[in-house]
Amino acid sequence: MKKIAAVALVVVIAIVWLLNTSLLAPPPSGNAKILAHRGIHQVFHSEGLDNDTCTAERIETPRHSYLENTIASMRAAMESGADVVELDVHLTPDRQFAVFHDWTLDCRTDGSGVTQETPMSELKTLDIGYGYTADGGKSFPFRGQGAGQMPTLTEVFKALPEGRFLINFKSERREEGATLAVLLRFHPEWRKQVFGVYGGTAPTQETLRLVPGLRGYDRQSTIACLGRYAAYGWTGIVPDACRDTLIIVPGNYARFLWGWPDRFAARMQAAGSEIILLGPYSGGDFTSGIDSTDDLAFVPEGFSGYVWTNKAETIAPLLGKRPGAATDQANRQ
Template sequence: MSPRESAPARRRRRFRKRCAAGTALLCTAAFMWINNTDLLADHSVEEHGVLAHRGLGQTFGHEGVGNDTCTAERIDEPEHDFLENTVPGMRAAFDAGADQVEFDVHMTADEEFAVFHDWELDCRTDLSGTTRDHTLAELQQADIGYGYTADGGETHPFRGAGKGLMPSLDEVLAEFPDDDLLLHVKSDDPAEGELLAGRLAELPDERLADLTVYGGDGPIAALRERLPELRVMSKAMMTDCLVAYEAVGWTGHVPPSCSRMQLHVPEGYGPWLWGWPARFTQCMAAADTRVVIVAGSGGFSEGFDDIGSLERIPDGFTGLVWTNRADETAAAIHGPNG
């Protein structure tokens, strides 16, 4: 500033600086708004897909459910005969219109993979101990419908009907060779991820493209290191992705930590993401990442399980919708053109 600058000149200079700063802020705000609204979204994209959690199985009330709750002992009155994590239940979900079916895997005592939800066997089956205490052959002799009851133990509608219904991972892959599958590794043991990586590495690339694996941080990190082309998700990976995205997502840029994943986003958290829902899901799709909307807080398997709940799916969402009742909701989720 020149010492001879007059007071009016100084005021004019400060005014121009403030105008320039204000204009820059307005331009930035306008860019952020336009870049994160549906204006830039591709509205020709199909609206929703369906993720059938554990195929088709028995449902239960989520009130008061904790990590140690035996949900088989509190099922709703059965409306069908299918049990979760079974080949018939998965087939029924696909027949109902599911685009992806989720199921749980456990490593067995003989280093095979059994498809079953619980770590402990006592809740649902006529065996005791954990899945790792038994060989695959022993587990496949179990009655997986043994513990189900809707009336506090007075009756057990699936006792005897579940004998021999626990499939292996190999059997599921063989039964659904061309379908989109989501594998859930229930442990946090890196050794389980390494064993699973060795099994999946035997599959052709085109089959791997239809598989997604999620679970504990340890096994999923081992999977990603061995099979970087596989779509995966863990809590740590999802946190890294979303923290980075919140920092830069307003620009439309998807950080590398969000590539080739499957993000499970609770419905209440979605509105806090840049570009939610249409722009966000489409930007993630460009990074080979799928987005799944889950009901409530995302805890304890909550899903969009009845027609009324589907009204909460935001307009413009183009990912997968998590449901425990594909038979009730798949057709409606897909819509009239599905």
Template sequence: MRKRTVALFGVLVAAAVIWALNSSLLADSTKRQPMLIAHRGLGQTFSPVGIGNDTCTADRIYPPEHPHLENTIEGFRAAFAAGADIVELDVHPTTDGDFAVFHDWTLDCRTNGKGVTREKSLEELKALDIGYGYTADGGKSFPFRGMGIGKMPSLGEVLSAFPDKRFLINIKSDDIAEGRLLARKIGALSPEQQKLIMVYGGGKAIDAYKAALPDAVVLGTDRVVPCLLRYAALGWSGYVPEDCRKTLFMLPANYAPFAWGFPNRLSERLEANGSTLVILGDNDGSKYSTGVDDIATFNKLPARFDGAIWTNRVDRIGPALAAPQ
């Protein structure tokens, strides 16, 4: 009986220690506004049902509620105006040594062009209509056709237009040369502007970028699963694994409550290790995660949340976040 009592006491003490290490009730009581990450700025959204790596999303958009296209200077400006703290954008290298801001690997879906994006010069890409392929009614009408001519910006144009804004740049390949080229472009910026840039993408490209700019905040996509698994095993102790440091710690909203220390103890310990907690939309078990794009999903977040919110509809979530609580 005495041994059983001692064992029970030990279990209770261990449980109390784990609770104390992970309870947000014991986190810093200073409430901070969550950051908003606008995915591709403000653009047209679409149904995520049946999305695959090669799905053309321009021909399945919802009926437009605003005039902006993703990955454009106008869309970025609208995103910042709606409350975005960080804008995510996609880049591809061009044949003349520049970077074009565009999502797709090929041009056939969104534009009136054909072929692989990175096999074109910046001049060729700027001649295209990037609104050409958008339709919400199966091709009966194309509301943005003719409106996107010359609207594909270079990375330099974007950074010059918003010198004091924060960006998260997505490298679309696993190419070492691409990582090095991007590092040269970012390394040519002022130290102050470099601090505003984060980069994520394929492991080899990210490793090359990080080797050139050791202080940069990066997320190698091949680190995501090891980070989450190691944190699941060890995070109860407050330990943040190496793979989870100086990066973005991304969690779908429906998985987040099961992470050790969520929300604010987790946010604190990540911040102490140079990382940012980022909440995505719900994930249904597929590889595709949505953003926090509607008020119902936004309302599922804790009343106090100190991380960042990933959204495709900053025009909805920005005003909701700014509204008096």
């Protein structure tokens, strides 16, 4: 009986291996694509961050003049090689989407109060570079440079008609999703610019309900997809929660996914989903990026999904120099 059990175990292991090894699966065609988080922006130290941390007060020594979520920073990201730019929105009392990260204005700007409670007409008067400092408040290198630079989502669509954007809802207001759906209904030419939506569950799910074919995710849908796939993905069955969506994969957990990288990618591609590869996850939110040469080790050779980065100006050229990238690019032309 012990021999039979041992043989049975070996057979099961062999079947699981055959179903999930990438050695027997060709890599998906195409190059890795860049998803630029907040455009090109001032990066900051992430140690000890919490929800109340003012990140503008802990930026690294500036290497460029771009401020996050501005049209200039998005254009620069696209010129650096970004295929998609992530941006953050708040629906204001005058029914416009302000493109700005923070829930409140006090950290980055010379204003105060809750972003979504402030009319866009007032937000347009603020200096969004006011609060940035890299030396503990001894100097503020961007004061005066961000005056009037907070855009509306409409302005972004008009200024960057060739851009594609991942829209982050910062609230849990369902009306934000409905308002975005109405905006796209009245301006169908902008629909192709929306790569996807994510963030608050209520607005994200409302947008996905009202805009056919749009992809998106929230924390719950991500956990449902990856959790169910971990449970029975070894069979090759893709859970419904992983179909026709955006699947975010933390780089340090990717190797635990059944079939990673090539067979997993093929399954998700067949299910109508796109993969977004993040940097290492360590218990915070899902915005850690592939931001250094060390982080590039998380990106498999032949990966053709989206690479989330806070440093598009650095990572896009490095990905372009990886072995095989030139061949993949030539095959796409």
